Amino acid sequence: MARRRQLYEGKAKILFEGPEPGTLVQYFKDDATAGNGAKKGIITGKGVLNNRISEHLMLRLHDIGIPTHFIRRLNMREQLIREVEIIPLEVVVRNVAAGSLAKRLGIPEGTRLPRTIIEYYYKNDSLNDPMVSEEHITAFGWACTNDLDDMVALTMRVNDFLSGLFVGIGITLVDFKLEFGRLWEGEDMRIVLADEISPDNCRLWDAKTSEKLDKDRFRRDLGRVEEAYQEVAWRLGILPEATNSDMKGPEVMQ
Numbered sequence: 001m002a003r004r005r006q007l008y009e010g011k012a013k014i015l016f017e018g019p020e021p022g023t024l025v026q027y028f029k030d031d032a033t034a035g036n037g038a039k040k041g042i043i044t045g046k047g048v049l050n051n052r053i054s055e056h057l058m059l060r061l062h063d064i065g066i067p068t069h070f071i072r073r074l075n076m077r078e079q080l081i082r083e084v085e086i087i088p089l090e091v092v093v094r095n096v097a098a099g100s101l102a103k104r105l106g107i108p109e110g111t112r113l114p115r116t117i118i119e120y121y122y123k124n125d126s127l128n129d130p131m132v133s134e135e136h137i138t139a140f141g142w143a144c145t146n147d148l149d150d151m152v153a154l155t156m157r158v159n160d161f162l163s164g165l166f167v168g169i170g171i172t173l174v175d176f177k178l179e180f181g182r183l184w185e186g187e188d189m190r191i192v193l194a195d196e197i198s199p200d201n202c203r204l205w206d207a208k209t210s211e212k213l214d215k216d217r218f219r220r221d222l223g224r225v226e227e228a229y230q231e232v233a234w235r236l237g238i239l240p241e242a243t244n245s246d247m248k249g250p251e252v253m254q
């Protein structure tokens with residue numbers, strides 16, 4: 001098979017030219033980084049699991065009318081996506097205090113927030129993805145007010161839907177990060193959900209024990225990282241039972 005042209009390599013994914021104009025192939029790596037690359041490692045099988053988890057969640061979101069860049073999964077590590085113009089923002093949604101919010105504002109991790117909070121970060125590794133406000137975003141032209149309105153409306157719907165979906169499988173959706181892109185169809189543009197949704201960019205806690213089932217296990221050296229990703233896939237019903245026979249419940253993770 002002819003080698004495809006690589007367009008971009010990120011910390012966890014590679015983008016290749018797609019088979020048709022306007023498409024790309026998104027390849028999921030096992031590489032894990034934390035602290036903007038300060039900590040590096042491999043989580044064996046992570047790419048395969050994130051490909052499946054993200055496919056599942058993007059399809060469920062499509063079912064409720066959320067536009068996404070996802071077309072279809074191609075194989076264990078690759079999915080076909082629409083080429084979009086990525087908006088250089090990370091949209092973080094928080095339901096429960098954790099991570100940088102807990103640290104910045106001195107709120108104990110695990111405190112339920114009075115309401116859902118949305119934050120924006122400027123996607124720029126050399127600046128460490130600084131937090132920015134609507135003022136910065138519109139003044140510097142990263143997105144206009146209309147784009148932001150669309151992003152916020154989509155983000156709130158994604159949060160409502162995913163929070164419910166995870167409650168149904170005994171998981172609290174603590175917070176997560178979304179990315180959006182502009183999809184051009186002739187003269188028309190619409191904002192669509194891009195990137196991935198997986199335990200790499202969500203905080204997922206077991207609803208009963210608050211066991212962490214996400215990348216914080218890697219960031220904080222908690223161990224059993226692969227098992228946590230498998231547990232999420234298994235609870236979502238996308239792993240054959242046999243694959244998971246030796247790690248049924250979160251009680252195995254300390």
Ligand code: 5GP
Pocket residue numbers: 090092098099100101129175176177200201202203215
């Ligand atoms: P925090 O700001 O607390 O570090 O992260 C909030 C949420 O957004 C967490 O679920 C975290 O996984 C996600 N997040 C924030 N920034 C990034 C990022 O640069 N990469 C990834 N994969 N997730 C991020």
